[in-house]
Amino acid sequence: MGESKRAEKILVAVAWPYASGPRHIGHVAGFGVPSDIFARYHRLKGNDVLMVSGTDEHGTPVMVAAEQEGLSPRELADRYNEVIRDDLRRLGLSYDIFTRTTTQNHYRVVRDVFRTLHEKGYIVEHTAMGAFSATTGHTLPDRYIEGTCPHCGYREARGDQCDNCGRQLDPIDLVGPRSRIDGTAPVFKETSHLFLDLPAFADALREWIDKQAHWRTNVRRFSLNLLDELIPRAITRDLDWGVPIPVEGYDGDESGKRIYVWFDAVIGYLSSTVEWAAARGTPDAWRDWWQNPDSRHYYFMGKDNIVFHTVIWPSMLLGYGEGGEIGAGKGKLGLPYDVVASEFLTMEGRKFSSSRGVVIYVKDFLERYDADSLRYFLTIAGPESQDTDFTWAEFARRNNDELVATWGNLVNRTLKNVHRHFGEVPAPGQLSDADEQILAAIEAGLASVGGEIENARFKAGLTEAMRLATLANQYVSEQAPWKLIESDRERAATILYVALRCVDNLKLFLTPFLPFSSQALHELLGYSDDIAAKIEFVEHAEEGDSHLVLTGQYESLRGRWRASELPVGQKLLEPEPLFRKLDPEAVVAEELQRMEETAAGGAD
Numbered sequence: 001m002g003e004s005k006r007a008e009k010i011l012v013a014v015a016w017p018y019a020s021g022p023r024h025i026g027h028v029a030g031f032g033v034p035s036d037i038f039a040r041y042h043r044l045k046g047n048d049v050l051m052v053s054g055t056d057e058h059g060t061p062v063m064v065a066a067e068q069e070g071l072s073p074r075e076l077a078d079r080y081n082e083v084i085r086d087d088l089r090r091l092g093l094s095y096d097i098f099t100r101t102t103t104q105n106h107y108r109v110v111r112d113v114f115r116t117l118h119e120k121g122y123i124v125e126h127t128a129m130g131a132f133s134a135t136t137g138h139t140l141p142d143r144y145i146e147g148t149c150p151h152c153g154y155r156e157a158r159g160d161q162c163d164n165c166g167r168q169l170d171p172i173d174l175v176g177p178r179s180r181i182d183g184t185a186p187v188f189k190e191t192s193h194l195f196l197d198l199p200a201f202a203d204a205l206r207e208w209i210d211k212q213a214h215w216r217t218n219v220r221r222f223s224l225n226l227l228d229e230l231i232p233r234a235i236t237r238d239l240d241w242g243v244p245i246p247v248e249g250y251d252g253d254e255s256g257k258r259i260y261v262w263f264d265a266v267i268g269y270l271s272s273t274v275e276w277a278a279a280r281g282t283p284d285a286w287r288d289w290w291q292n293p294d295s296r297h298y299y300f301m302g303k304d305n306i307v308f309h310t311v312i313w314p315s316m317l318l319g320y321g322e323g324g325e326i327g328a329g330k331g332k333l334g335l336p337y338d339v340v341a342s343e344f345l346t347m348e349g350r351k352f353s354s355s356r357g358v359v360i361y362v363k364d365f366l367e368r369y370d371a372d373s374l375r376y377f378l379t380i381a382g383p384e385s386q387d388t389d390f391t392w393a394e395f396a397r398r399n400n401d402e403l404v405a406t407w408g409n410l411v412n413r414t415l416k417n418v419h420r421h422f423g424e425v426p427a428p429g430q431l432s433d434a435d436e437q438i439l440a441a442i443e444a445g446l447a448s449v450g451g452e453i454e455n456a457r458f459k460a461g462l463t464e465a466m467r468l469a470t471l472a473n474q475y476v477s478e479q480a481p482w483k484l485i486e487s488d489r490e491r492a493a494t495i496l497y498v499a500l501r502c503v504d505n506l507k508l509f510l511t512p513f514l515p516f517s518s519q520a521l522h523e524l525l526g527y528s529d530d531i532a533a534k535i536e537f538v539e540h541a542e543e544g545d546s547h548l549v550l551t552g553q554y555e556s557l558r559g560r561w562r563a564s565e566l567p568v569g570q571k572l573l574e575p576e577p578l579f580r581k582l583d584p585e586a587v588v589a590e591e592l593q594r595m596e597e598t599a600a601g602g603a604d
């Protein structure tokens with residue numbers, strides 16, 4: 001079924017979390033969980049999926065955090081790469097490769113892209129005013145300078161970008177600039193840097209973006225607006241932590257310059273694919289993804305990163321053309337097919353802030369609650385299309401009233417009755433109209449839930465799956481098979497068979513959203529294989545070095561998005577509840593207390 005259609009190649013390119021500290025749930029709400037739902041669904045659908053990302057480990061925030069913790073930048077990156085990849089594994093994010101930007105492979109790919117753009121004349125040198133700390137004389141990174149946005153008047157604009165109007169800035173543009181580290185006004189001095197000549201790509205970008213009618217309106221309009229004011233963008237920095245610059249006079253330690261972190265991080269989408277291909281012993285396999293016009297690239301990120309994915313990275317891809325050492329004249333690199341940008345999550349009505357204690361780290365969350373409860377909340381009530389607020393009361397309510405009361409209850413009473421009275425999937429008698437109707441209604445979810453996920457409407461997809469679970473629950477309540485066990489065992493068997501088929505289908509629809517409980521249910525239903533896949537760490541060795549990547553075996557999941565064929569006679573395991581009910585008052589009291597204590601301790 002559905003096998004006649006050729007598998008599509010879908011690259012799921014997920015924003016690279018920054019390795020300067022542990023990630024909080026706001027970080028994974030926007031792009032982590034949505035990208036995983038998308039990847040899992042497409043695998044089940046039978047498509048060829050490659051989901052790539054890694055930790056972004058260069059730049060000044062890592063240097064500043066390292067200094068505070070008394071570590072070298074590399075040691076700090078090692079520490080948080082480990083923390084972050086462990087968080088992502090426990091959250092069930094099914095990367096094909098989650099790597100890091102400090103690998104030799106990444107350096108090689110980044111330098112090749114840089115060198116090629118330079119050779120083709122897309123990188124130009126400018127002498128610019130650089131910001132230096134008045135106190136230490138060191139370079140003061142853009143993100144550590146704050147002031148008033150010259151465009152919109154927002155008072156807390158950063159040196160690289162205004163979070164209010166979204167425009168890119170240079171520190172010198174800010175009105176009343178000040179250091180975020182010590183509040184002093186920065187000193188501006190002349191320093192020469194290399195710039196990406198973005199205006200050279202304006203026409204090509206406009207022509208391309210004009211054709212992307214399937215993009216979300218806000219992403220497309222925002223990107224087109226940016227084209228009117230493109231300026232060359234600095235891609236080097238006065239730093240000693242980053243990828244060395246492959247241009248004479250800039251290479252080597254004595255230059256005191258490195259490639260700017262944002263330039264190297266976006267290349268991670270490409271370099272991680274190259275790493276993945278090499279690790280499987282098929283070093284050219286990355287070309288099927290990047291130099292193949294039929295491969296579709298979906299990018300997932302927070303809205304503050306749209307510019308990098310619709311303007312800057314596409315410019316780099318256009319400029320690189322057929323390459324370069326890596327591209328080797330074997331085809332142009334693919335541009336983004338879709339850019340799925342999420343809005344922001346706030347916490348109890350406030351912006352996430354580690355220093356003010358308004359924070360909940362993924363690791364801490366998963367120590368106290370189940371990953372699927374978090375995934376459920378972030379999908380059904382997360383910041384998919386508007387800023388949303390996380391509250392503990394709402395988290396507990398949704399867990400109890402929706403996951404436990406609707407889906408958990410349907411599974412629990414169906415499986416309990418079957419297990420107690422039959423022990424296996426019972427053979428049905430003649431199906432009634434009501435039986436046929438509910439089976440057809442649930443199976444329609446293959447198209448309706450799937451369609452929403454394909455359009456990156458994850459909240460709508462999950463809402464539809466839960467609506468179907470409510471229908472199945474109503475069917476079971478109306479038919480009340482437990483009342484018929486003694487008087488009409490055949491009819492009871494038929495109803496329970498139909499209910500099990502509904503549960504089996506709903507399990508499939510929910511697998512992209514809730515992989516852990518879906519796998520557990522899969523096993524309770526007597527299946528012995530995987531529906532959700534194991535995610536594991538694998539070591540990748542390089543010359544004199546090695547690192548762990550997050551990956552998994554997903555091949556067996558392919559093509560499973562089809563109606564339940566639950567075999568009669570399959571033995572069921574002893575049922576166990578899929579979800580834990582929470583005590584809302586206790587959760588709220590305990591967690592708010594914890595936040596107060598963190599805020600009071602508030603050093604970090």
Ligand SMILES: [Zn+2]
Nearest residue numbers: 149152162165
């Ligand atoms: Zn602004």
